[in-house]
Amino acid sequence: MNQNSPERIYLSPPCMIGNEREMLLDAFDSNWIAPLGPHVNAFEVEFAQRVGTKHAVALSCGTAAIHLALIIAGVEQGDTVITSSFTFVATANAITYAGATPIFIDSESDSWNLDPDLVAVALEEGLQAGKLPKAVLAVDIVGQTADYERLQSVCARYGVPIIEDAAEALGASYQGRSAGQFGEMGCFSFNGNKIITTSGGGMLVTDREDWALKARFLATQARDPAPHYEHSHIGYNYRMSNLLAAIGRAQLENLNVHVENRRAIFNRYRDHLGKLPGIELMPEPEGWYSTRWLTILTIDPASFGATTNDVRLALEQENIEARPAWKPMHQQPIFANCKMYGGSVCERFFEQGLCLPSGTSLSEEQQMRVIEIVQSLQST
Template sequence: MKEEKIWLSPPHMGGNELKYIKDAFDTNWISQYGSNIDEFERSLEHYLGKTSYVTALSSGTAAIHLALRLLNVEDGDFVICQSFTFVATANPILYLNAVPVFVDSENQTWNMCPDALEESIKYCIRQGKKPKAIITVSLYGMPFKVDEILQISRKYEIPVIEDSAEALGSKYKGQLCGTFGDLSIISFNGNKIITTAGGGILISRSPDAKNRALFLATQAKDNEEFYSHSEVGYNYRMDNIAAGIGRGQLETLEKKIEQRRKNHDFYQQIVKNNDHIELFSAPDSDFYSNYWLSTIILKNNLVKEKLKEKFSQNNIETRYLWKPMHLQPLYKRYKFFGNNLSGTLFDAGLCLPSGTNLTDHCRARISEVLQNEIH
């Protein structure tokens, strides 16, 4: 009989989620309005600081879509996007019939390469159109090279959309991810460090931008007593029950970050003297990762596949790294700048179980597979 499955990154309840959900039922706010939404937004604004105005939405994908709308991205506009990411980062570009231009990773953070970014901007300018936005990602919780990317963004006067979907609680030089972009997003999907079952936030830098986002997220209703609509809007607002889950989850965030980082330390102890495996880790003390997922690079692809199969046989979930956008059938016709480092990482890497509810028994099962298979 197989032991209970160890999941990659399952939801982990344990705060006051039920209390806030009950409040929503008791007050009959079972809708996209209610005190849970207001308090969740206020709590996140307090946590993030740095002039952060939060709009709670139905997903991180919706947040990226609205960010592009706020930057007036239109049909035919260039939008530069990190290639090594989940497809939700890039898809909203196509929602607006804009043109994605993909940029490779650098090898320290696995995030957007500054040199390739500048090359891509110069290409777009030669085509007669400066890009409308740069979407950069903090992959697996690792902050991107903030100083270098923002310097290029200021040089060419191109706004940055910071995709911190996986990076709540991560920091660069002591400043929280989600506070660097002209607009930023965070995801609360079921596998994230905290969850609202599904959901996300758009973080803007002014009350006017927040109000604009809220207007678009609630079907763009004009200020009339009747239903009047002058532009396209969306049904993107987070509901009051989901926000109640988020309030309870947010109360446990620091503990969850600590637990994820302890998972990374656990893997570090296993692989530290092994020449066949490399654990993805912060390059220096400027980078503080929540280690949403602990990921490894195997020196031999056959070893990677064998290891993945052995985990599966032991009822332990692992997952391949994100397949870069420039290698996806949907996006292969678009321009790509870089040396395909992200493709090399995809070929060699695995994500390991990283949930905040990993027990000592789970760690022992994981350790046994790793130590038996990687030698």
């Protein structure tokens, strides 16, 4: 690495721009540390309002939210669940926690998410084989939702519920409705790199009160109502702590600022890099509103004159973090035996895709450093 490089530029670091410190101290000073408390309740109410669902359940992470959503949807040992191959591993891992096996689907080029036509093929094959998948776990990748109008019509035909993995898409919308509203349940993450963070945390949203209650029950070791500890279900320790909820409330207040900044960052990349030969940015089709949580571009080396890896290493040399796009799940050793429908679209995203620094606090000057390095590698 160039020893004279300025301070490292990270991909998507946490950004505390509001009342996070005051809220955290309030939680601390009130001694509601053990671990639930008033900030958890308030965060749930405010989050549900923002997403537009009736209920929200604050959890220890997004993976826990997906795991509980699958259990509540009735996914059991031996079932199958359809999901996107182009996702972070947590999506597929949660399916295995529920004892089920993932069936992977390629992305479509428009939204980069689950291809509804291939979902229809997988569901029809399941029906013919007498074993319909129990759920479709649709992922909203890097701040952009799947095509829910088409997905919902396909899934309704087969009576298979949708669960929305909106871990990366808080603040996004589709046809005027917020991410998180499109499945029977929606799951969010507040991991350190997400658009808002509680350092680690997650949220399950739903319109059904009985499911919200069941999620809270399962997330607190499934304690039956009794003065002593009585258990008739396997439970989990998945609740969010009051301290982290306090941070989350302050972060949520500024969600729009985070989204606007990231969209501005995306636009600047598009303006400076979008016209270079071989470079494409993730599209935002009509009717979609993406948060641009991360800017991902694809680089065709034959047209650009350098590979994605060349660009990544050149950035690293200047102390700038960039990451290859998600390696599809069907190409991961642990999921090698799972069924896959299609594959060429998401395989190209992995071969050519690069996530560029996109954090809310990225300054214009820092971003221009990134842009100039990418431009300098173009050699055709």
